[in-house]
Amino acid sequence: MKLDLLTSLYVFMLAAFIGFEVIRRVSPLLHTPLMSLTNALDAIAVVGAIILAGEHHAHGAMLAKVLGTIAIVAATSNIVGGFLITDRMLRMFKASGPKKP
């Protein structure tokens, strides 16, 4: 096992702990927006797809381009749709109080 893989494992472990601690605090009220937001953030996989589609490959260039391009489309639709709907949902949550629209 190479050293950078070990570093990656540390990063994964720490991120998982942070994830558990941060997400445990999200109120059940917002669990649906939570899922749509994490879904949008998860679409950061687009960076991998961009590099795959854009880099020069000595062999398998066609495969990389086609799969990479479809992958970018899929991830981008998650980014755009995910952020849009999360914000739409969160705008609807209003506290009761004197200020009424």
Place this chain on the structure above:
Amino acid sequence: MTNLTGTEQIIEIAYLIATALFILSLKWLSSPTTARRGVFAGELGMLLAIVGTLLHHGIVEYKWILIALVLGTIIGVPLGEVAMTAVPQRTALSHAFGALCVTLVGTAEFYLRTPDVPRFMMGVLSLEVILGSLTFTGSLMAAGKLQEILPQRPITYKGQNIVNLGLLGVAIAVAGMLVAHPEKAQFFPLIVGIPLLFGVMMIIPIGGADMPTVISLLNSYAGLSAAAMGFVLDSKLLIIAGALDGASGLILSVNMSKAMNRSFSNVLFGAFGQEHTAAAGQQEARPVRSATPEEAAAILAAANKVVIVPGYGMAVAQAQHKVRELYDALTKRGVDVKFGIHPVAGRMPGHMNVLLAEADIPYDKLLDMEEINGDFPQTDVALVIGANDVTNPAARTDAASPIFGMPILDVDKARTVMVIKRSMAAGFAGIDNPLYYLSRTLMLFGDARSFVGSIVRELGGGHE
């Protein structure tokens, strides 16, 4: 560590900031007052990461990248504008898209690297494509069931679990073989194809009421497959985003399973519906008390404290806006109205809150099960709209009941219970609900939307 060039430094710093923004984004989501800031942080992080990646010196061709980004945006906008009732299927669909991206990138990476793929790399790559492809078809199936394109009824057959576990076992065995012999590229399609089939088979036996757990679980798989992709591409940003998503899905799945008093394996391998269809048949005709909208309105108007318990039936009947009118009419009369929400009400975690928030009900009136249960003994009227199993006292008392042990909303402790229901038919689990036969329970037979509408008219008529 190798020295980075100027551009590479900029890219890495952009990724670092993006990571921090992602974590802040989730942290700010903890409260409705800061949540929108969280979305903004997430968007900014995403923008930084994408722009940073586009600066990458290795990228030689931009045409297809830009076309794909535009096309993805064109698909994404309508997906961001679906109706709130359709959010569960939209979410399932986006899990499918995320998984598709990961699977395609993983597949391409394998063929670009073969035959020399290091062992550890082959292991995470296998994990990436197995999780990715089963999440892809599984989520598509879940979306189809939620959209009612596919039958919602669980489909079961003898030996189903053995077939499913067998499929998964074969996929894992092939992956193990590939780790040992990464040069045998001809076997790679199996670790994509078999999980694709497994994803379909996994969702076939799952019914509508189990969807909140299943969506959460698929969310977790999508996150873990993205984290695995981060290992393959050596991208810390991707590892962290995937770990956060995986953790979130896992927490939600555990919550949902607990709320149904069932284990993961029970949800995945249990096929709830089948065991109890028999129980539903032997229902005897016991007397129930029913009431008219006028009587219901009079009781509600005389109450000090009312708790409304909505279920998925309310969303099906599109009654949430009428419920809001009822909330307004009662609040105007000085009645204290709150909502008690069970974690599995609706088709995904938190779904009911979103539907009620859309109907403009203030979020501080929406209380989850633990917060509201202590209030029922002091509640004058508990009004159940389109919920059934989550109010079934048999879960507390009847050890023979299939839902025994499931935490419920204790509506039966309120002074008066009113249940709006179309007929005496049993709920999703097909279990009779003793709540309906209590002497303090009034059944309000009718469509949720028109019945609540009639109550509101009565209340309005008496007031103005």
